[in-house]
Amino acid sequence: MLKQVELTYSFNDLEPYIDELTMVTHYSKHHATYTANLNAAIEKNPELSQKSIEDIFIHLSEISDEALKTALRNNGGGYYNHNLYFSTLSPKGLRKPEGNLLKQIESDFGSFDDLKEKLNNAAATRFGSGWAWLSTDKSGRLSVSSSPNQDNPLIETRGEWTPILGIDVWEHAYYLKYKNLRLDYINALYSVLDWEQIANLYNKVKAS
DSSP: OOOOOOOSSSSTTTTTTTTTHHHIIIIIIIIHHHHHHHHHHHHOOOGGGSSSSHHHHTTTTGOOOOOHHHIIIIHHHHHHHHHHHHTTBOOOOOOOHHHHHHHHHHHSSSSSHHHHHHHHHHHHTTTTSEEEEEEEEEOOEEEEEEETOOOOOHHHHTSSSSSEEEEESSSTTHHHHTOOOOOHHHHTTTTTTHHHHHHHHHHHHHHH
């Protein structure tokens, strides 16, 4: 059975940037529901139980049952995307990238500020619900993109690109506090993003 990532902080620890009620609702309701629905789909299709969620995404197009494919895409995406999102937040994390990740950011984007501008644009201009991503491939290159709904780069590129940072721009991620001011929420996230954890994910993909 797949499980939600365990939070290393309390629901109110990201205040004032992400409010407690949003965290409780987001993690305990939305993320929990995606996880439960994904496990229900896998339980009905035991051949999937031995596969990682990444492997399911990479081979999603090969599934002939359209209802199952949709369930895996929507609920699997909701499970995976939120695991990434919550795991890269911290009340005491590293607030700027360092080391090899920073060097690659400077190589691919020019500077950390240039990366933030691209991420902000990808997140702010995503029409409706979805995500903005910082992703890497096994060579260590970095890419910024956005996806609708609960899609992600693993699904879209069949595993060529792996996200290491996801900005959730579904309204449930920010509307209780920020209302329609999505960009204010996006900018606030940088105060709780843990770039040490993001770097760990980056190095893990490169080493795979």
